[in-house]
Amino acid sequence: MSETIAEILAERIRRHGPIPVAEYVATALYHPELGYYTGHDPFGLGGDFTTAPEISQIFGELIAIWCLLAWQAMGAPHRVILAEIGPGRGTLMADLLRTARIRPDFAQALEVVLVETSPALRNRQAQTLDGEAVHWVERIGQVPAGPLLVVANELFDALPIRQFVHQGGVWHDRLIGLDAEGGFQFRVGAVVTRPDLPAEAPEGAILERGEAGEALAAGLGRRLADSLGAALLIDYGPTRSGIGETLQAVRHHQYHPVLTAPGQADLTAHVDFARLGAAAAAAGARVEGPVPQGRFLSRMGIEERARMLMEAATPEQAAHLASGARRLIDPGEMGTLFQVLALASPSLPPLPGLAPQGSSAL
Numbered sequence: 079m080s081e082t083i084a085e086i087l088a089e090r091i092r093r094h095g096p097i098p099v100a101e102y103v104a105t106a107l108y109h110p111e112l113g114y115y116t117g118h119d120p121f122g123l124g125g126d127f128t129t130a131p132e133i134s135q136i137f138g139e140l141i142a143i144w145c146l147l148a149w150q151a152m153g154a155p156h157r158v159i160l161a162e163i164g165p166g167r168g169t170l171m172a173d174l175l176r177t178a179r180i181r182p183d184f185a186q187a188l189e190v191v192l193v194e195t196s197p198a199l200r201n202r203q204a205q206t207l208d209g210e211a212v213h214w215v216e217r218i219g220q221v222p223a224g225p226l227l228v229v230a231n232e233l234f235d236a237l238p239i240r241q242f243v244h245q246g247g248v249w250h251d252r253l254i255g256l257d258a259e260g261g262f263q264f265r266v267g268a269v270v271t272r273p274d275l276p277a278e279a280p281e282g283a284i285l286e287r288g289e290a291g292e293a294l295a296a297g298l299g300r301r302l303a304d305s306l307g308a309a310l311l312i313d314y315g316p317t318r319s320g321i322g323e324t325l326q327a328v329r330h331h332q333y334h335p336v337l338t339a340p341g342q343a344d345l346t347a348h349v350d351f352a353r354l355g356a357a358a359a360a361a362g363a364r365v366e367g368p369v370p371q372g373r374f375l376s377r378m379g380i381e382e383r384a385r386m387l388m389e390a391a392t393p394e395q396a397a398h399l400a401s402g403a404r405r406l407i408d409p410g411e412m413g414t415l416f417q418v419l420a421l422a423s424p425s426l427p428p429l430p431g432l433a434p435q436g437s438s439a440l
């Protein structure tokens with residue numbers, strides 16, 4: 079049996095020829111035993127990257143308030159499923175559930191479901207959420223029926239993408255093969271003729287499509303069209319679709335070559351919010367946003383919450399709270415690159431924090 083993901087992929091290419099980019103990414107991140115997310119916990123300072131809930135407890139607290147308001151907009155059903163997709167270390171859910179207890183009727187209505195593919199991360203989540211009544215499923219389709227709240231932070235950027243390359247005036251699939259030394263190398267695959275790909279593009283241009291993410295958004299959209307609920311999706315990427323390559327690898331908080339040591343670095347791509355929203359809307363959901371994360375968190379009260387916590391904190395804790403909050407909302411940090419998109423059942427009133435800029439709504 080092969081020992082590394084690089085060997086597994088190289089063997090597959092030698093036998094069957096170059097593989098699609100999506101297959102490379104899916105294997106590197108989610109191979110059942112050796113995948114980057116399957117086997118270990120990549121978050122935090124000692125890991126490869128850090129995420130908003132790991133930066134500040136206020137992130138999960140404000141999402142709790144959003145969920146509470148969405149639940150009230152749903153008519154405060156006595157039971158509501160709260161599903162988090164891709165919960166990482168479980169930090170966001172821990173902060174969310176602690177905050178939810180300020181409204182015991184809301185906290186008691188919650189049935190918490192964690193949607194997680196990685197066994198290592200499921201264990202990590204169980205540690206963080208020790209004592210909380212939560213259960214796990216592997217796919218969103220396994221979440222029980224009924225009123226639903228969904229939260230996903232930095233999930234879509236970690237889903238496999240497809241790439242196309244423009245050559246000779248037409249789009250081709252972009253593949254990964256082997257060079258003479260056995261290293262991975264991008265290749266040009268078969269011509270793809272699809273009316274939804276841009277007609278004009280420069281020679282050599284790369285186009286990405288998050289097909290797995292769009293399918294997930296469509297599935298959520300269908301569910302929200304059929305039964306009451308709302309979803310809050312937070313990720314990084316542009317609000318408008320465009321041409322260009324964004325697939326990148328990060329290891330130990332540094333950029334890493336995408337085609338080197340698959341499985342040992344995180345692979346992400348910018349999320350195309352316009353296409354995610356369109357997929358959910360076509361499936362019947364109402365789409366709100368995206369709005370920049372900084373604006374969303376400010377509207378949800380991040381400054382007030384940070385001030386409140388700082389009053390009761392040591393000077394050291396206060397400095398940590400202030401720098402964490404700033405990092406989440408500063409335009410030069412996560413404030414504008416990250417976007418917040420909500421999907422809702424069409425019958426729900428507008429949800430908090432997502433009104434367009436300049437609007438008087440919360």
Ligand code: SAH
Nearest residue numbers: 115129164165166193194195196231232236
């Ligand atoms: N939300 C966390 C972690 C983001 S990393 C945070 O903010 O810190 C992406 C997470 O999504 C990991 O937990 C990964 O294992 C999980 N994941 C990836 N694909 C998934 C899928 N199809 N369904 C459920 N979880 C998935």
